[in-house]
Amino acid sequence: MKRMLLTLTVILALIIPARAQEKEEKLKELEKLEEQTEMFTPPDTVILEEDEAIVPEDEVYESDTARFKIGEMVTVEGTDDETIIRIGKKAIKIITDEGDTEVSLDECEDTKKPKHPGQYFEGHLGGVEFGYNNYSTDPWGSNSIPIESYLDLNTAKSTSFNLILPPVNLGLSRHFGLVTALGINFNNYRFDGNNSVAVDDGGIITPVYPADGIDYEKSKLATVYAILPVMVEVQIPVSYNNIISLSAGVIGAVKLGSHTKVVYHDDGKQKDKNRDDFNLNVLRYGVTARAGYDMVQVYGTCYLSPMFEKGRGPELYPFEVGIALTFND
DSSP states (O other): OHHHHHHHHHHHHHHTTTTTSOHHHHHHHHHHHHHHHTTSOOOSOOOOOTTOOOEEEEEEEETTEEEEEETTTEEEEEOSSEEEEEETTEEEEEEEETTEEEEEEEEOOOOSOOOOGGGGOOOSOOEEEEEEEEEESSGGGOOSSOOOGGGOBOGGGOEEEEEEOOOEEEEEETTEEEEEOOEEEEEEEEBSSSOEEEEOTTSOEEEEOOOTTOOEEEEEEEEEEEEEEEEEEEEEEEETTEEEEEEEEEEEEEEEEEEEEEEEESSSEEEEEEEOOTTBOSEEEEEEEEEEETTEEEEEEEEOSOSBOTTSSOOOEEEEEEEEEEOOO
């Protein structure tokens, strides 16, 4: 009972000044309290202040060990001959042996299992992407066969916009791992000539021209795809919390929609939109890569599957390049 009073008295004395006093002041206070406690017989009941409640920590009893928690900072564990008071990362041990009492101040042992370094890996993929798109008659952007004139694009106005959800990361180390995410890809192929495209009666992509005297102010083919890139990323630390990231991988896509749109003047401004599948491949695949510093990336994607279904349109391979802003850091 005497040692119990000593423990409770030590706790009450440390709750308020625990964060402000230095180690030496704590030890002096403990020794002073111990001397004062030995001068009287402890009562059967200790009355605490209203706001100084002791909360049992699930009242765990292992062997003869009792454990209590006071607030978020202080934990008390006691056995018949030893009491340990943990305050933050410090531990005060009170050991009683045949009437002698010893008080010591130690560092608390970190019992938490350390995280695998890969758990800290965060890939640079989720966010928004702005770029330019085009197509070629061969994969990798080459044109061994000239593109038909009605498919020529206004490169400066053929744009892409991608919205990428927060990524899923699989870290193999602190700065190396796999990253993937779902996204939506919007492509606008702005035609340079005075034409649009449609599917003829034979099911083949063909050019469509306006009536005499009408010039298209704007003519484009727009596509929407759901995309899923899977990439390997390497990160190079350059300063505190700043890195250069390099990544490359594969990308798959599923078509969600497509339409053509023309804008012209004929008794006022007219806008015509035609929704169709335009013989576009429902599925497509390719390769993608990016490099950047922190949240700013430069990316490029090249599709290795044809843009149109085989035999139902010109053999073209789409690609895009642009800038990405990642918001998953």
